[in-house]
Amino acid sequence: MSEVELLAPAGTWDALEAAVEAGADAVYLGGKRFNMRLHRRDANFDDDGLARAVEYTRARGVRLYVTVNNLVSEAELPELRAYLAFLQELGPDALIVQDPCLLELARSEGLKLPLHASVMMNTHNEAAVRTLQEYGVTRVIFSRELSLAQLTLIRDRTGIELEYFVHGDMCVAHSGQCLHSGVVFGQSSNRGRCLKPCRWPYGFTAADAPLAADRDPGPYKLALKDMCLYLHLPQLIQAGVVSFKIEGRMRTADFVGRITGLYRRAIDRYLADPAGYAADQAELRELHAARARDFSTCYAFGNPGAAAVGFSGAREPRFFSQAVKEASTAAPAAGLPAVVAGGAAPARALLTVRVADKEALAAAYENGADVAYVGGEAFRPARPWTLADIAAGVATAEARGAALVVTTPRITTERECGELAVLLRLLEALKPHGVMVSNPGALRLAGELTTLPLYADFSFNLFNSLTARWLNRQGVSRATVSLEATGLQAAAMAAASPLPLEVVVHGPLEAMVMDYCLPRALLGNGTPAGLCRDVCQGGDFALTDSAGERHAVKIDQYCRNHILFGRDLCLAGRLAPLAAAGIGAFRIEGQHYSPGHVGEVVAAYRRELDGTAAPEGPAAGIGARRPLGVGVFRYEASR
Amino acid sequence: MRHIGILQFTQHLDDAVRGFKAGLEDCGANAAFTYLNADGNAALLPALAAELAGRGVELIFACSTPAAKAAVELAASIPVVFTPVFDPAGAGLLAAGKATGMAGMVPAAAKVAFIRRLLPAARTVGVLYHDGDANAVLEAENFRAAAAGSYEIINFAVSRSDHLSTFDERLAVKPDVLFLPIGRVVEENFATVAYYAELAGVPVVASSPANVAAGAVGALAADHHKLGYACAGQAARILAGADPGSLPVGRAENPDIFLNAAAARQLGLVLPADLIAIAREVYE
Numbered sequence: 001m002s003e004v005e006l007l008a009p010a011g012t013w014d015a016l017e018a019a020v021e022a023g024a025d026a027v028y029l030g031g032k033r034f035n036m037r038l039h040r041r042d043a044n045f046d047d048d049g050l051a052r053a054v055e056y057t058r059a060r061g062v063r064l065y066v067t068v069n070n071l072v073s074e075a076e077l078p079e080l081r082a083y084l085a086f087l088q089e090l091g092p093d094a095l096i097v098q099d100p101c102l103l104e105l106a107r108s109e110g111l112k113l114p115l116h117a118s119v120m121m122n123t124h125n126e127a128a129v130r131t132l133q134e135y136g137v138t139r140v141i142f143s144r145e146l147s148l149a150q151l152t153l154i155r156d157r158t159g160i161e162l163e164y165f166v167h168g169d170m171c172v173a174h175s176g177q178c179l180h181s182g183v184v185f186g187q188s189s190n191r192g193r194c195l196k197p198c199r200w201p202y203g204f205t206a207a208d209a210p211l212a213a214d215r216d217p218g219p220y221k222l223a224l225k226d227m228c229l230y231l232h233l234p235q236l237i238q239a240g241v242v243s244f245k246i247e248g249r250m251r252t253a254d255f256v257g258r259i260t261g262l263y264r265r266a267i268d269r270y271l272a273d274p275a276g277y278a279a280d281q282a283e284l285r286e287l288h289a290a291r292a293r294d295f296s297t298c299y300a301f302g303n304p305g306a307a308a309v310g311f312s313g314a315r316e317p318r319f320f321s322q323a324v325k326e327a328s329t330a331a332p333a334a335g336l337p338a339v340v341a342g343g344a345a346p347a348r349a350l351l352t353v354r355v356a357d358k359e360a361l362a363a364a365y366e367n368g369a370d371v372a373y374v375g376g377e378a379f380r381p382a383r384p385w386t387l388a389d390i391a392a393g394v395a396t397a398e399a400r401g402a403a404l405v406v407t408t409p410r411i412t413t414e415r416e417c418g419e420l421a422v423l424l425r426l427l428e429a430l431k432p433h434g435v436m437v438s439n440p441g442a443l444r445l446a447g448e449l450t451t452l453p454l455y456a457d458f459s460f461n462l463f464n465s466l467t468a469r470w471l472n473r474q475g476v477s478r479a480t481v482s483l484e485a486t487g488l489q490a491a492a493m494a495a496a497s498p499l500p501l502e503v504v505v506h507g508p509l510e511a512m513v514m515d516y517c518l519p520r521a522l523l524g525n526g527t528p529a530g531l532c533r534d535v536c537q538g539g540d541f542a543l544t545d546s547a548g549e550r551h552a553v554k555i556d557q558y559c560r561n562h563i564l565f566g567r568d569l570c571l572a573g574r575l576a577p578l579a580a581a582g583i584g585a586f587r588i589e590g591q592h593y594s595p596g597h598v599g600e601v602v603a604a605y606r607r608e609l610d611g612t613a614a615p616e617g618p619a620a621g622i623g624a625r626r627p628l629g630v631g632v633f634r635y636e637a638s639r
Numbered sequence: 640m641r642h643i644g645i646l647q648f649t650q651h652l653d654d655a656v657r658g659f660k661a662g663l664e665d666c667g668a669n670a671a672f673t674y675l676n677a678d679g680n681a682a683l684l685p686a687l688a689a690e691l692a693g694r695g696v697e698l699i700f701a702c703s704t705p706a707a708k709a710a711v712e713l714a715a716s717i718p719v720v721f722t723p724v725f726d727p728a729g730a731g732l733l734a735a736g737k738a739t740g741m742a743g744m745v746p747a748a749a750k751v752a753f754i755r756r757l758l759p760a761a762r763t764v765g766v767l768y769h770d771g772d773a774n775a776v777l778e779a780e781n782f783r784a785a786a787a788g789s790y791e792i793i794n795f796a797v798s799r800s801d802h803l804s805t806f807d808e809r810l811a812v813k814p815d816v817l818f819l820p821i822g823r824v825v826e827e828n829f830a831t832v833a834y835y836a837e838l839a840g841v842p843v844v845a846s847s848p849a850n851v852a853a854g855a856v857g858a859l860a861a862d863h864h865k866l867g868y869a870c871a872g873q874a875a876r877i878l879a880g881a882d883p884g885s886l887p888v889g890r891a892e893n894p895d896i897f898l899n900a901a902a903a904r905q906l907g908l909v910l911p912a913d914l915i916a917i918a919r920e921v922y923e
Contacts, residue, residue, distance in 0.1 A: 014653070185830055195830045201801055252650040254676035292680055317679040321830040322803045331838065546801035 004237055004244060005063070006267060007163065008260045011043040011249040016053055018257030023264035026063035028096060029053060030249065034068045034080060035192055043250060047086060054090050063093040067249075069118035071099045071190045071463040071482065073637065074492040084109060094139070097121075098176065098190065100440075101466035103135040104473070114138045116163065120190060122176035122459075125417050128441030129158045131474070139163050141245065143411075144170055144227075145299050145515045148239040150414060161242045166229040167259055168247025170298055172198045172222045172309075173512035173563075174411060177459055180511035182484035183565060184326060186635035190461055190484065193639055195321035197511070198222040201313065202543040202551075204522050211522060218311030221518065221543065225310045228295035230287055231279055233266055236300075255290070262287050292317040299515065303529050306521035323545035326567045327634040328627070329619070334636040335488035336574040338618075347579030347609050352502065353588040353602055354407065356382045360590060361393055363599035365400040368606030371585070372397065373436055376407040377556035379592065380539040384557050387423075391430050403433035408446075410438040410459045410513060411560060417441060424449035440474070447475045458483050458504060465496035472499045478584060483509055486635050487574075491581030500584025505571040506601055507589025509631065511551065512563045518543070518553055529559070554592065564592070567629030573618030574633070575608055597625055640669050641878050644696030644717075646688055646710055647676040648703035651849070655702050655722055655867035662871025668878060677706070684709035692717060698874055700867075701740075704730050704774065711738050718883040720874045722866040725774040725821060727888050736884030739873050741866040745846070745859055745894040747781035750818070751789065753859040753896070754844055756914055758816050763791040765814030765841070767806070767832065768822055770796040775822030778846075782820060800824045807835040814841060819855070821846040829853055842906050851897040852922050856908065861891035862919075895919035 008019035010029040019027050030044045045053055050066065057064040066087060072080050080101075087095065088111055095102070095113050098120040106115060116139040117123050117132050124143040132140065139161035142151055148164075155162050171178060171189075180197040182188030187195055201219030204211050227247070229236060236244065244267070246259055262283050270277045288295075293315045296308040310316070352371040353364045356379070364372050374393055378384040385393075390406060397404035406427060409416050424446055427435065434453035437443045439460070446454050456462065456471050456479040463482050471479045480502040481490045494501045519536040520527060527535065541553040549566030556562065571578075575586060588605060590598040604622045607613045614620040622628075632638060643663075645656055656674070663670050673694050677683040688709040691699055699719045701707040707721035711732050723743025724730060732738045754761065766782060768775040783792050793814050797803055803825070817836055819825050825832060826847045833854040836843050845855035869889050877883050896914060899922040903910045915921055 012650075012653075185834060187830065250650075252647070252653075252676040252678055254647070254674055255678050289686070290683075292678060315680075319800060319827050322801050322828045324804060324831055324834045325807060327838075545804065547804035 004242055004267060004271070006260065006263055007065075007243045007245045008256055009246055009249040009251065010053075010256065011251065012253065013045075013049065013053075014253035015251065015256045016056065018253035019260050020057065020060055020062050022257045022260035024062060024260050026065060026093070026243070027057060028065040028067055028249075030067040031083070034070045034072060034076070034083060051090060054092055065094045065096050065116060066092045067096045067118070068102060069096050069098040069120050070192050071188065071461055071484075072101055073489055074464045074496060075637075077101070077464055077466060081105065081109065084111060088113060096141070099463065099467060100460070100470045101464050103132070103137075104466045104470040106136055111136070117141060119144065119165070120176040122174055122439065124411060124413050125439070125441035126154050126157050127417065127444040128439060129154060129160050131440050131444050133158065133160065139243065141165070143174060145174060146413065147302055148235060148241070148300050151241070152239045153414070155240050162240060163243035163245050164236060164241045165227050165247055166233075166236065166244045166263065167227055170224050170227045170247070172224040172516055173514050176461065177410070178512045179483050179509065182638055183509065183511065183632045184324060185321070186486070186632060186638050188484045188638050191638060196319070197321070197323070198224070199316060199319055200321075200323045200545055202545055204518065205542050205544065206519070206523065207538055207540045215522070217306070217522070218313065220311050220313035220316065221309065221522070223310045223313060223316060224298070225296035225308050226291065226293040227298045228287070228291075229297060229300060230263065230266065230284065232297060232300065233263075233270055234274065234277060237270065258290055259287070291315075303515055305517065305529060308516070309521065323547040323549065325547045326549055326565060326629045327631065328567065328629050329570050331630055331634050333487065333571070333574055333630045333633040335486065335491070336571065336577050336633055338573045347575065349579055349583055349609065350585040351588075351602065351605055351609055352585050353598065354507075354591045355598055356591045357595070358389060358392065359595035360593065360598040361396060361404075363595040364590065364602050365396060365402050367599045367602040369402060369602050371403045371405055371433070373405050373407040376409050376438075377558075377560075377562070379554040379556055379562070380536060387426060387430065390427070390432060394430055394432050397433065405434040405436050405455060406432045407436040407457065408438060408442050409556070409558065410457070411558070412439060412442045416558065417445065420445055421449060427452065443474050443476065453477050455502075456480060462493070462501070463489070465493050465498070468493065468497040468499055468501065478502055480504065480587065484632055484638050486637055487578060487633050488636055489638065490578065490583065494582045502585035502587055503578055503583050504569065504587045504589055505575060506569055506605065508552070508564045508568045508592050508626065509589065510562045511565050514561045514563070516561065517555070517559055518561055519555070552592075565629075565631065567627045567631070568624070569631045570619065570622070570624070570628035571630065571633060572604055572608065572622060573613070575605075579609070593625070597623070640671055641698075642694075642696050643670045643672050643874070644691035644694070644699045645672055645674040646684065646691060646699055646701045646706045647674065648681065648684065648706045649679045650676065652702040652723070652863060654863035655870075656700070658864035658867025659700050659871050659874070662868035663875065666871060666875040668871075668875050681705045685712070688713050698877060700870060700874065707732050707738065707740070711735055718877045720870045720877065720883070722870050723861060723863060723891075726777055729773065729777065733884070733888070736882070739883045739886040739888055741869050741873075741889040741891065743861045743863075743866060743891055744778070745861055745891060747778065747785035749894065750782060750846075750859050751785045753857070754816060754818065755789070756911060757844065757857050758842060758908070761790070761815035763793060763814040765793045765795050765817045766820065767795040767797070767817055767825060768820045769800075769824040770798050772822040772824060775820045775825070778820035782818065797824070800828050803828050803831045806832065807838065810835055810839045810841065813839055817841050817843045819843065819845045819850065826850060829855070837905070840906060842902070842908060848895075848897045848920065851899050851920070854899060854902050856899055856902045856906065857914075858897045859894050860897060861894050866891060898922070
């Protein structure tokens with residue numbers, strides 16, 4: 001039987017003591033900075049506290065992991081270097097990291113500490129693991145959407161240590177890919193400040209018709225239940241999970257001690273006599289009595305669908321915010337003053353646009369797009385791009401003297417990676433002008449299987465120039481800035497970036513991407529996944545929040561649900577400061593627009609970049625079909 | 640060795656527990672503690688109180704009104720010392736004669752005076768409170784009475800947390816300052832209040848230090864550590880034989896000032912130097 005580790009959270013010194021006394025093999029905790037869970041003043045450890053914690057755990061034979069699992073802004077890099085030097089000196093057993101800049105720094109600064117990839121890294125395929133291993137990552141906390149079976153396969157192929165959440169609060173969206181809090185409030189979930197929009201009440205509409213009252217399970221349609229795998233410890237141990245992670249760095253010492261003790265006793269009993277093991281009913285009752293939300297096994301044994309959601313909200317322990325009306329284009333955008341007509345400085349930056357189909361591609365080129373992105377997710381009712389479509393698109397681009405880049409899905413688990421490998425090998429012959437990738441695994445595959453130029457999409461959460469350098473080292477020649485970075489932050493990044501940066505300036509942005517399918521949960525009458533092909537065919541679904549924002553729900557060919565913001569981003573008339581800062585490309589996300597509308601939007605931005613904006617203003621002629629806003633650009637900096 | 644139970648509602652009140660333990664140590668009381676925490680889930684409190692009674696504690700230190708209620712409502716006659724409780728009599732904690740403690744209420748007059756010092760130019764005060772929370776309603780009333788004659792008051796009552804989502808529509812009548820009485824619903828969902836207040840350019844004066852850290856310009860708040868420390872004195876007298884019903888409920892003295900310099904800057908306000916000098920925390 002392999003060794004297993006029970007890993008407990010410690011947000012405070014009291015919780016640290018409680019975890020150790022209850023028998024945790026390891027604890028994880030954060031400093032006051034570069035760390036998740038930053039809403040609480042009284043949580044996390046200052047430098048002295050960290051030093052004392054290392055001493056305390058070492059004396060008791062308990063391992064200690066320090067979380068440095070936030071995206072790091074350009075302005076924070078100097079402080080991060082100093083903090084890493086301090087941690088190196090301190091010598092915890094590992095660092096838990098999210099931002100790839102930590103991989104870059106670990107190598108350049110000769111960091112000797114083992115690294116663990118945070119769940120916020122959204123690691124979900126074998127190729128990504130191989131890249132991480134090259135940078136000293138010894139353990140991965142995988143995306144929570146992966147089943148135990150998928151994890152075992154990755155472990156067998158790579159030898160990576162598996163850490164898995166067994167208990168606590170979970171995200172409904174892919175971790176590290178939820179932008180809702182960051183874009184709306186300027187408080188990013190990737191920077192420890194999540195305001196939990198997934199815990200808001202929502203109405204659901206299909207083709208603008210609300211759910212019938214008798215079919216509506218309750219308003220909390222994204223409120224995932226708490227993970228609890230207490231009853232499944234044997235399966236976890238047999239699957240080769242080495243570290244059993246309890247979530248809860250905001251939890252009390254009392255809670256941490258109690259939950260750690262329950263899992264400790266169960267694990268010990270199982271290891272001592274696996275064949276004779278049975279769950280202790282009294283302990284199970286105690287676990288159940290102490291619960292905040294109801295329990296679910298989440299994705300451990302496959303997609304749980306509606307069973308994992310607490311629709312009534314009755315057991316929601318607390319809220320962090322309520323929905324707000326998103327900032328319109330009338331709101332000031334810090335650092336991006338709107339220019340008066342004709343005042344825009346011409347820029348040499350590329351104008352890029354993502355399109356859904358051949359007609360939109362033609363419209364994009366006709367109206368002055370330099371680069372078009374095709375492929376990746378096809379949102380119902382659109383069909384995926386076939387090889388023939390791509391070949392025709394390349395010809396269209398060549399005829400126009402423009403470029404066509406093939407993009408790839410944001411989430412690429414085993415299935416998508418298999419398909420991607422085939423596509424990449426065949427693309428070589430079609431000669432598109434590049435491939436855009438969305439995660440480290442897809443990036444590695446593209447680097448191995450094609451010689452085409454590589455571009456990094458926004459889902460790399462590029463937040464600083466060191467991450468740009470890391471991407472550059474992996475063969476990327478242009479990288480898209482995080483959708484949570486403000487204009488001033490993008491400008492600061494660009495000033496120090498070794499490769500050209502791209503900023504998304506217009507279009508519907510995705511707040512969340514989920515493996516949880518809303519139409520199946522709400523309209524599928526309990527149909528199991530995979531047998532519900534017709535439920536989402538209508539395609540026009542939305543969630544409406546209590547501020548009245550309508551969030552369209554788009555469904556891709558892999559059945560993932562993509563929740564859009566209520567307002568499309570629109571920075572028309574505000575590009576001059578970004579162009580002056582040296583941003584290399586401005587992107588329109590046009591994949592949800594009709595060909596005609598793609599043409600209108602592209603034309604407006606083409607005029608702005610050429611300095612020929614219409615006298616009635618840069619946004620003239622856009623003819624918006626959906627409400628427009630400035631999103632995160634309202635703020636000076638993401639907090 | 641005396642056996643004391645601690646009934647905690649949320650971790651946010653742990654300062655009170657630390658103060659209580661420090662106070663008992665200073666009194667020379669030799670005590671062992673059983674600490675139970677509902678982790679924000681009020682429904683668990685009665686069961687946790689019963690668990691403390693079952694473990695034979697001689698006294699319960701209860702943090703927050705719901706915890707105090709759960710402890711007082713036990714069938715057993717275990718004495719209860721509570722804090723921070725806003726309105727002990729109103730919450731029915733004193734009728735049975737087995738409880739005393741420290742009220743956490745900062746006098747409304749002091750909050751009015753704090754607003755006057757912090758924002759001398761303000762003439763109208765918006766009061767945003769949850770009308771389903773007895774404490775919030777009471778403080779809003781007290782505040783209106785204390786501000787009568789010196790401020791024009793605009794009432795913003797919300798009956799459900801998701802009604803904060805449309806608070807911007809009510810902010811069309813713009814006060815010079817928005818005051819938030821205590822109350823969990825508004826405190827927890829502060830990000831939404833701050834979002835709209837910031838867009839409207841209205842400074843927020845809160846009642847919870849956490850809200851100041853998150854963007855309110857200031858707050859006057861009772862120090863939970865001091866309250867817990869004072870409770871220890873009451874507990875020591877009860878353990879020495881005093882009848883809890885005969886001990887008067889104490890009040891928070893010298894509440895602390897919390898300020899947020901970054902929030903002030905964003906609004907173009909200058910924080911008064913004399914307030915900065917005496918502030919417990921100035922957030923950046």
